Amino acid sequence: MAxxxxxxxKTTEEESVTIPITSAADNRRISTIAIIIAMQAEANPLVDxxxxxxxxxxxxxxxxxxxxxxxxxxxxxxxxxCPGKDAVLGVDSVxxxxxxxxxxxxxxxxxxxxxxxxxxxxxxxxxxxxxxxxFLASHIAFHDRRIPIPVFxxxxxxxxQAISTPNLLKTLNVKIGKxxxxxxxxITPQDEASIIANDATIKDMEGxxxxxxxxxxxxPAIFVKAVTDIVDGDKxxxxxxxxxxxxxxxxxxxxxxxxxxxxxxxxxxxx
Amino acid sequence: MAxxxxxxxKTTEEESVTIPITSAADNRRISTIAIIIAMQAEANPLVDxxxxxxxxxxxxxxxxxxxxxxxxxxxxxxxxxCPGKDAVLGVDSVxxxxxxxxxxxxxxxxxxxxxxxxxxxxxxxxxxxxxxxxFLASHIAFHDRRIPIPVFxxxxxxxxQAISTPNLLKTLNVKIGKxxxxxxxxITPQDEASIIANDATIKDMEGxxxxxxxxxxxxPAIFVKAVTDIVDGDKxxxxxxxxxxxxxxxxxxxxxxxxxxxxxxxxxxxx
Numbered sequence: 001m002a003x004x005x006x007x008x009x010k011t012t013e014e015e016s017v018t019i020p021i022t023s024a025a026d027n028r029r030i031s032t033i034a035i036i037i038a039m040q041a042e043a044n045p046l047v048d049x050x051x052x053x054x055x056x057x058x059x060x061x062x063x064x065x066x067x068x069x070x071x072x073x074x075x076x077x078x079x080x081x082c083p084g085k086d087a088v089l090g091v092d093s094v095x096x097x098x099x100x101x102x103x104x105x106x107x108x109x110x111x112x113x114x115x116x117x118x119x120x121x122x123x124x125x126x127x128x129x130x131x132x133x134x135f136l137a138s139h140i141a142f143h144d145r146r147i148p149i150p151v152f153x154x155x156x157x158x159x160x161q162a163i164s165t166p167n168l169l170k171t172l173n174v175k176i177g178k179x180x181x182x183x184x185x186x187i188t189p190q191d192e193a194s195i196i197a198n199d200a201t202i203k204d205m206e207g208x209x210x211x212x213x214x215x216x217x218x219x220p221a222i223f224v225k226a227v228t229d230i231v232d233g234d235k236x237x238x239x240x241x242x243x244x245x246x247x248x249x250x251x252x253x254x255x256x257x258x259x260x261x262x263x264x265x266x267x268x269x270x271x
Numbered sequence: 272m273a274x275x276x277x278x279x280x281k282t283t284e285e286e287s288v289t290i291p292i293t294s295a296a297d298n299r300r301i302s303t304i305a306i307i308i309a310m311q312a313e314a315n316p317l318v319d320x321x322x323x324x325x326x327x328x329x330x331x332x333x334x335x336x337x338x339x340x341x342x343x344x345x346x347x348x349x350x351x352x353c354p355g356k357d358a359v360l361g362v363d364s365v366x367x368x369x370x371x372x373x374x375x376x377x378x379x380x381x382x383x384x385x386x387x388x389x390x391x392x393x394x395x396x397x398x399x400x401x402x403x404x405x406f407l408a409s410h411i412a413f414h415d416r417r418i419p420i421p422v423f424x425x426x427x428x429x430x431x432q433a434i435s436t437p438n439l440l441k442t443l444n445v446k447i448g449k450x451x452x453x454x455x456x457x458i459t460p461q462d463e464a465s466i467i468a469n470d471a472t473i474k475d476m477e478g479x480x481x482x483x484x485x486x487x488x489x490x491p492a493i494f495v496k497a498v499t500d501i502v503d504g505d506k507x508x509x510x511x512x513x514x515x516x517x518x519x520x521x522x523x524x525x526x527x528x529x530x531x532x533x534x535x536x537x538x539x540x541x542x
Contacts, residue, residue, distance in 0.1 A: 061379060064487055087487075089426045095416055097480050100368045101375055108332060144415055145366055146455040148509050155360045156454070183427070183454070184417035190459045209368050216335055216358075238419050 029267050032077040034112035035256065036103055038119050038206050039092040041245060043069070043082050045253030046118075050078050050260070059109040065093060066102050074264040081106045095183045096142075096209035103213040114268065115221040117210040118256045120248055122187075122237060123227035127177065127201035131230060131244055134255040135202050136169060137162050137179035137223035140211040143194035143203070144182035157198065160211040163220040165271040172258055177201030179223055181208035185238060187231055203231055220268055224259055226252035300538050303348040305383035306527065307374055309390050309477050310363040312516060314340070314353050316524030317389075321349050321531070330380040336364060337373050345535040352377045366454045367413075367480035374484040385539065386492040388481040389527045391519055393458075393508060394498035398448065398472035402501060402515055405526040406473050407440060408433050408450035408494035411482040414465035414474070415453035428469065431482040434491040436542040443529055448472030450494055452479035456509060458502055474502055491539055495530055497523035 052069035065084030083098035123129025145156035180200035214221035229240035323340035336355030354369035394400025416427035451471035485492035500511035
C-alpha cells in the first residue's frame with residue numbers, strides 16, 4: 001500500500017515531504033502537451049493563437065462538460081483541456097475536483113509528455129507579486145485541507161515540487177514562487193496562516209489538484225500563473241479579479257505561448 | 272457548453288439550484304454496486320462481511336493506490352473501492368480530490384447501477400446527531416468552496432439531492448439529514464457559517480465530491496454516514512474522532528450490510 005517513492009528527493013528532514021513531480025522517462029523529446037485551464041476566458045486567447053479546433057467527437061466520457069481543443073503547432077501535438085461549463089449553472093467548473101478529474105482523464109486519453117496548468121492567480125505583494133506578473137510555480141501545496149492528525153496533516157498540505165525548468169526560467173521574463181491552492185476565491189485567517197506556512201507567493205484554485213494527479217500518474221507538470229489580484233492589498237479580491245481578468249488573461253496567453261515556443265523541439269531535461 | 276438538464280427538478284426558485292442525482296434508467300434491477308469508502312479501517316468490516324477479495328489485477332490505471340475489493344453477495348456484484356494509501360506518506364487518501372477520482376474511475380470501469388458512499392462523519396448535536404448515529408443523507412453540499420461571484424457562489428456550494436429512498440428509510444433504523452463536505456477535519460467560523468447555511472446535520476470530507484461525479488455521469492448515489500464526533504460539543508474533534516473510530520466503524524459496517532440486504536433483489540424505484 002505504501003511503495004517506496006523512487007523519485008523522492010534526498011533532502012533535509014524538513015523537506016522530506018516535498019514530492020517532486022517527475023517522470024521515469026524525463027529524457028524523451030516532448031511531443032504531446034496537455035494544457036489544463038479552468039476558465040474558458042483563460043483558454044480562448046491560446047485556442048486562437050495555436051489555431052486549435054474543438055474536439056467534437058470527444059475523447060472523454062459521455063455526458064461530461066469537459067472541452068478539448070487540439071491541433072499541431074510547430075512540432076507539438078497541443079491539447080487545451082477545460083473542465084467546461086456546469087451543466088445546470090452554466091459557469092466554468094473551477095476548483096480542485098473538476099481540475100483533478102480533467103487532469104486524470106486527459107492523461108488517460110492523451111498520454112501527454114508534459115502537463116501545463118495555466119491560469120490566473122491571486123498574488124501576495126508582501127512576497128513580491130504585482131498585478132499582471134507571470135509566475136512559474138516552483139512548489140505547489142493546498143491551504144484548505146487541515147487534518148490535525150500526525151502525517152495526515154502533511155498529506156492534507158500535499159506539498160509538491162514542479163519539475164525543474166532552469167533554462168525556461170532564464171529565457172522567459174517570469175518570476176518564480178510557490179503556489180498555494182484552495183477551493184475558495186476569498187481567504188480566511190486559517191487559509192492565510194496555511195498560505196504563509198506554505199511560503200506561497202501566489203494562490204489559485206486548481207494547481208495542487210493538478211499536481212496531485214500528475215504525480216499520481218508520473219507525468220511531469222509545470223504551472224504558469226498570471227496575477228489578477230493582490231490578496232494582501234486594499235482592493236476586494238472579487239472586484240479586482242473581475243476588473244483585471246481580461247487584461248491578465250491576454251498576458252497569460254502571451255506567456256504560455258512563449259513557454260510552448262521554448263518547449264518546441266526540446267527534451268524534458270533541456271527545460 | 273450548458274446543455275439543458277432534463278432531470279432538473281421543477282421546484283421553487285429557492286430550490287432550483289438543488290440538483291437531484293438521478294439516472295435515465297432508474298427502473299432497472301440493481302445488479303452492480305460500487306461502495307466508495309475513504310479509509311481502509313472503514314472498509315475492513317464490510318470486506319469481511321461480504322467475503323470480498325482484493326482485485327490484484329487492478330481495473331484502474333497503473334500506479335494509482337486505489338484498491339478494489341469485489342465479489343458476489345446474494346444476487347449483487349459488490350465492489351468496495353478505497354482511494355488507498357498515499358504512496359509517500361502511507362495514510363489513507365482522504366478528501367474530495369481522491370474521492371472524485373475513484374468515483375469517476377469506478378463508474379468508468381464497473382458501470383455500477385448504484386453508488387454507495389459510506390464513511391464516518393462529524394455530527395451536530397444542535398441538529399439531533401449523537402455519536403454512533405447512522406445517517407442517510409438527503410442532500411449534499413460543500414462548505415469550503417466560497418466563490419463570492421453571482422452564480423459561481425451556487426456552483427461552489429454544489430447543493431445536490433441524493434436519490435429518494437423512502438422504503439429504505441422506513442425499514443432501517445437510521446436518521447436522515449443533510450450532509451456538508453469539506454477537505455478539513457476541523458472547522459473554521461466560515462465553515463460553520465456555510466454548514467449552517469447548508470442546513471447540515473452531518474459533516475464529512477468526501478460526500479459532495481462523490482455526489483458531483485455521480486451526478487456528472489448520471490449514476491444514482493446514496494450516502495451512509497456514521498457519526499464519530501460531535502462538532503458542536505465539548506470534546507476536541509480529533510481526539511473524539513480517534514477515540515470512537517473503531518466502534519463507529521463497526522456500526523457503519525452493520526448499517527451498510529442492512530442497506531445492501533435491503534437493496535438485494537430490488538429495482539432502483541423500489542428503494
